[in-house]
Amino acid sequence: MSLQGPDTADWYRRASAVLINGVSSQFRYWGPDDTLxxxxxxxxxxxxxxxxxxxxxxxxxxxxxxxxxHEPVVRAVREAAGAGVSFAMTQRREVEAAEVIRGVLTWADGMRFTNTGTEATMHSLRLARGYTGRDLVVKFEGGYHGMHDYLLFSTAGVAPDSLGSRFRPIPVQSSSGIPEAIRSYIRPVPYNDLAAAERAFRDEGHRIAAVIVEPTLSNAFGLMPVPGFLEGLRRLCDENGALLVFDEVKTGFRISLGGAQELFGVTPDIATYAKALGNGFPVAAVATKGEVTEGWAKGGIAQAGTYSGNSVGVAAARATVEELKTxxxxxxxxxxxxxxxxxxxxxxxxxxxxxxxxxxxxxxxxxxxxxxxxxxxxxxxxxxxxxxxxxxxxxxxxxxxxxxxxxxxxxxxxxxxxxxxxxxxxxxxxxxxxxxxx
Ligand SMILES: Cc1ncc(COP(=O)(O)O)c(C=O)c1O
Missing domain, CATH: 3.90.1150.10 (Aspartate Aminotransferase, domain 1)
Structure with a gap:
């Protein structure tokens, strides 16, 4: 049985003639008869x-x-697009959107827009490494942080039995094409296993730049953190001079207006937002707390993006967050x-x-x-x-x-x-x- 009706099948044939497998993102491909x-x-x-x-x-x-x-968001986007989309300067709508978002993310001292979750987590890692002067990153098995090389290890796409012992987890590449050297910077840990995170810090705490975590493991059954897990990560980072990065790309503006930070009452040093922030329009953000904010303010740690803060994305974000705030x-x-x-x-x-x-x-x-x-x-x-x-x-x-x-x-x-x-x-x-x- 195929999921495609006759017209959808025709369109899928057209799609496959011009796009590889007929899709622009591998997760959308469900096989030749079922891709919609x-x-x-x-x-x-x-x-x-x-x-x-x-x-x-x-x-x-x-x-x-x-x-x-959703009409209010579409209206805001339509109005913004008509006034020009990309400028090589800060624009009014970007400031207005940032004000509304910062009004929600009251824990943060700084913020910049990006366009996608991938960009946001990539920049958050560079910021953490540039600030701490360290290279290693702890990530959690089953967690996904986008398509850049740095964190595409031990995601939910790999076989659970390839991950090695819980006491010595193996970083498993989720794709070919990632330079072997990148693997040496990753310390995977099972989610909700604070003892394993403690072990990673006991072994190499002085080399760990950041712990990056999806506060709920939204790319693997949406698992919730056990009591004390996120608090424990916060403590480990504080004790070892590492930064805690919450990847709130899925949780932000969804599981609570202020995301997991608000719901669980644990404050990261850096957090990434995308998805629900813009109701489907491409807009994302990185928020920072405390001294790490100076990493970008003082320069020397590169962050840029041609489309970052474009009027369509920020107009969507402002309209979405204004409505969520009710x-x-x-x-x-x-x-x-x-x-x-x-x-x-x-x-x-x-x-x-x-x-x-x-x-x-x-x-x-x-x-x-x-x-x-x-x-x-x-x-x-x-x-x-x-x-x-x-x-x-x-x-x-x-x-x-x-x-x-x-x-x-x-x-x-x-x-x-x-x-x-x-x-x-x-x-x-x-x-x-x-x-x-x-
Ligand atoms: C937690 C998390 N971080 C980052 C990303 C990457 O976001 P994007 O697809 O916008 O690059 C995703 C995408 O699903 C995600 O779930």
Whole structure:
């Protein structure tokens, strides 16, 4: 069975004639018969080239927090684009957006815009290294920080059994083409394993520039931090003169207005934001606290970008954050997400399937396996066949989570109770069909 209707299949043929595999990002390729081509999005829905509607839980891999085509954001972008987009100077809209964002990120002393999460984490690493004069970086297994070489190790794309002992984790490259030398700068640690992070610092604390962490492991089942984990990382960094970098690309402006920093009450030295910051428009930011801010203020640590602070991105960010500040959109997201999580947990129990929902209601996953996973290594026990088969059946029926179980279901303020009811019904039917071998 193919997910493509006749018109979508035609468009996919056209796409593959001009784009490699018909996509501009490898995560969008689902094979020649199932890769979709989308005509438009509206609120909680996307429509393919056959006009088929899907309830969208991918939301462009997370950014679309207010819903597709959200009018106040579109209006702000339209107005900004008409007045010119890129200037070789700071522009009014950039200042206004930064003021609104800094009003939310009250912990920060400095900020600069970038365009993507990849750029933001790359710059945050250079800043941390330039400030500390050290090279090593601790990252967590299953964490993803974008496509640059520096952190593309031990992500959720590698086999959990390739990661070596929990006591001596092996940095596993997630791609060919990364210079071998880069590997020597990475110290991977299992998420939620403070003892392992302590071990890394005991061995080489004076060489570690930064600990970079997705505060909830949003690229591996959206796992939540156990109590004391983030606080422990903060303490380790303080004791050893390293910087704590929160990669809030997925969590920022989503799990709470102020992101994980606000929700968990732990303050990083540097944090990166993107995705929900701009409701789908390309805009990102790096925020800094304390003396490290001087690293950029005084020069000597390079940071630049032709499109950074462009008027379209910052106009989208300002309109998005202004609306999120009312509190209503994130309250709706949390309510809908909670109903989905409770409903899915109930269905798993009714059908006798071992598993649980994991993560935060604004971006949760469905883990089909024993127990409560704490880290990416626990993913080895996940029944990916059961999940994939169920998920493809759901997509065929018009409900679209990401077919990769590790990637969360994202909820927007445009999803409503009717979408929840349809989704749960479709999940129940699809799971039952998969279990029956249909
Ligand atoms: C936590 C995290 N950091 C960074 C990135 C990279 O962001 P971008 O795709 O905008 O470069 C992602 C992308 O999914 C992410 O999830």
């Amino acid at each position: 081509v989308i005509e438009r999005g509206e609120g909680a829905y996307v429509y393919d080239m056959d006009g088929k509607r899907y309830i969208d839980y991918q939301l462009g891999f997370g950014p679309v927090i207010l819903g597709h085509g 509190g209503e959109p994130l309250a709706r997201v949390e309510k809908v997400g909670t109903s989905l999580m409770e409903g899915i947990d109930g269905i798993l129990k009714d059908q006798g399937v071992e598993g649980t929902t994991t993560g935060h209601p604004a971006m949760f996953s469905v883990f089909l396996g024993k127990g409560d996973p704490r880290d990416f290594r626990d993913a080895a026990g996940h029944d990916s066949h059961l999940y994939d088969d169920t998920c493809f059946k759901m997509i065929a029926k018009g409900v679209m989570p990401c077919p990769d179980a590790l990637e969360p279901w994202f909820v927007s303020a445009a999803h409503d109770e009717e979408d929840v009811a349809t989704t749960l019904q479709v999940f129940e039917e699809s799971l039952a069909e998969t279990l029956a071998g249909k």
